[in-house]
Amino acid sequence: MNSSVVSFFAEAPPYQMAVAKLTEILGFDSSVLMAFVTFFLASFVVVNVMALVGGLGTYAERKISADLQMRLGPNRVGPFGLLQFLADGVKMILKEDIIPRDADRFLFIIAPLFCLGGVFATLAVLPFSSGFTLTHLNIGVFYLLGVSSLVGVGIFLGGFSSNSKWSMLGGMRGASQIISYEVPVTLSIITIVILSGSLAFDKVIGIQGGLPHQWFFLHNPFTLISFFVFFISALAETNRAPFDLPEAESELVSGYHTEYTGMRFAFFALAEYIEVFVVCGVAVALYLGGYQVPFHLSELHFLHDTLGVPMAPARMLGQILEIGSFVTKTIALYYVVIWIRWTLPRLRVDQLMTLCWKYLTPISLFNLVGAAFWMWAFKGESVWTLLANLTNSVGGGH
Secondary structure (H helix, E strand, O other): OOOEHHHHHHOOHHHHHHHHHHHHHHOOOOHHHHHHHHHHHHHHHHHHHHHHHHHHHHHHHHHHHHHHOOOOOOOOOOHHHOOHHHHHHHHHHHOOOOOOOOOOHHHHHHHHHHHHHHHHHHOOOOOOOOOOOOEOOOOHHHHHHHHHHHHHHHHHHHHHHOOOHHHHHHHHHHHHHHHHHHHHHHHHHHHHHHHHOOOOHHHHHHHOOOOHHHOHHHOOHHHHHHHHHHHHHHHHHOOOOOOOHHHOHHHHOOHHHOOOOHHHHHHHHHHHHHHHHHHHHHHHHHHOOOOOOOOOHHHHHHHHHOOOOOHHHHHHHHHHHHHHHHHHHHHHHHHHHHHHHOOOOOOOHHHHHHHHHHHHHHHHHHHHHHHHHHHHHHOOOOHHHHHHHHHHHHHHHO
16 A cells, blocks of 8 residues: 555544544444545645745746846735735636637637646645655656646647647647657656665665765766756756747747637646646656755654653654755745746757757756666665765775
8 A cells, every 4th residue: 555644644642533533423434435535625725825825926937037138016905916926826816717709618618728728737746845745656757747648638628629720739749749748858867766766766766865975866977967958858748948948928828728818728837837836746756865864864763752842743743844854945946947938048949949859858868767777786785875985995095
């Protein structure tokens, strides 16, 4: 059975007391019912928090771009303009929902739901912490690659169903771009899977440590290159600049969602900003130690053993530290994604495909073979471990 947020809470005495009390009241074993309620509440919290993160992403985009271009950015709605994204949401809700006369109504309606559903589905395995992850699937990496492909389907259907030349061009660009860049992304992820020997995010993170030299990012030269290949390819998969060809405003008048208005348009935007957070979170989990902290959480037992603090608060403190570690690294990468958008010019379509098929794909294949060779030649030891062993052996010789 895969561990999940339910199994974490099930170990806490208050949870067990609640199950016993509910069983007494209802007259039957309520452990399954309690597990369902716990998982439902956890999913509800995660989805809503990520929707908030997606909204705040639009605010961060405006403020960071304003700083880079010496402008003010939002500064009227709420303190520092912080409520601007709420004003945008209200505006989207009040906008008229228009469906073009000659559009395919069914596909037009479900296209943004494909994008939003695909992104929300990835949250099931996004490893926020060892205990607060919705579920630790043993094929979590495979699952994430599968469900995230729904975003590409939604973008293509949005362009195709609109019956518009601009939208169709954007949809076709999006489909070709996402399908193409899935190749180097997948190959880069397999490189880490080879090193960790697992498709489960908790296992991948567990092998890493809390300090930078213990991360897969610095494990060997091939994973160092693999990180940059993954990050560049992920930018293309999420349609972020300089790879935002599917929605090139200067050429396509907003691309695949040209004909969308109101909340259907907002769903596309929300899916994009949440997907950026998810992609950055995956990069953190695979390469930057995930939710690991610089010390082992078992050291928190001193709060219980020495200071008499109950074990439940000590465990909760550990989870808060892990969530803080994961979110801090993810937001740092999120900033870099926005920074890149307002720094580099957009690529042409031919340059986009050339970069993928002539450069990133061969490099990712090279990294894959190199990582496999490293595992065989050095028994999976990192560069830092090998240097430490070499230093000890030389020092011992003297």
